[in-house]
Amino acid sequence: MHSCPSAYAMTGAGMGNNLFQCTYVGPYMTAYFETGGTQRNLSIACQPGYFVAGMHEVSNVLYCASTGRITYSEQVVGVGPMTSCGAVAYGLGVVTGWNRMREFMMCAGIR
DSSP: OEEOOTTEEEEEEOTTSOOEEEEEOOOOSEEEEESSSSEETTEEEOOTTOEEEEEETTTTEEEEEEOSOOEEEEEEEEOOSSEESTTTSSSEEEEEEEETTTTEEEEEEEO
């Protein structure tokens, strides 16, 4: 499991290279490990209102966290060597889901 430092969210990632882009979002109110119980767009995803703070790509496990801020406008983005949510989501773009097999991630804005 690789993760951003505490109080940071993943704002981008690279496929198969354990590279994360992290941005400060403030202290977490809650956090949990997502192992596949929540899915959207055929992907493992954090529950609504949560963002990805870390993941184990091979095991398909996400570390999801929330600051209590609202997530909105979720979009699917293809992932290459390094892809950022910032260019595709309104507000602060954060990763909300991951699909290793189809090589895409989901991004949403938080306010």
